[in-house]
Amino acid sequence: AQSVTQPDIHITVSEGASLELRCNYSYGATPYLFWYVQSPGQGLQLLLKYFSGDTLVQGIKGFEAEFKRSQSSFNLRKPSVHWSDAAEYFCAVGAVYSSASKIIFGSGTRLSIRP
């Protein structure tokens, strides 16, 4: 079955510290992978995506993620977090086939920033 696992429900890091949010997936085909961010009261905003090519992808707001096929992982990283990064982060996986652009979301990781 296709699934996305975000093992950390809530993470707190200090402002200026580095960040890594974990994402593991189970998918039968070559996956397309996404990270979205959701601020309170807002919709989901795309941070970055991996479709093919270089396994290290850069996104907006200084985020990056690395696709590791052998580990079925797509972890999100940021070298130095800012207070404005406090939000909910969702990993998602999909596969483009003939009739859909459907994706499966993980349960999310809530990020809090310690001043």
Place this chain on the structure above:
Amino acid sequence: DAGVIQSPRHEVTEMGQEVTLRCKPISGHDYLFWYRQTMMRGLELLIYFNNNVPIDDSGMPEDRFSAKMPNASFSTLKIQPSEPRDSAVYFCASCSSNQPQHFGDGTRLSIL
């Protein structure tokens, strides 16, 4: 550029009433998705359309829920009759084939 537009942003109504949520996708996008988000169940895909045709409605919870897309620029999600357990944030998203989905800001629905 205008993003995905949802209305209303907030809806409070009494159980048993009909609720209609609206979505205007990004122009040119041929896929439209309806999601429901709750604390307990997270983000759930309810239904999606391709070129205005419903493709997969297996996520629609029950017959009280219905969705339509009469044209490429408008979709509705209707709940009739509404129940307190329908309280959630409902999101609409759209995309072109092989491209990431763009989300609206959601409708926060409260059924009393």
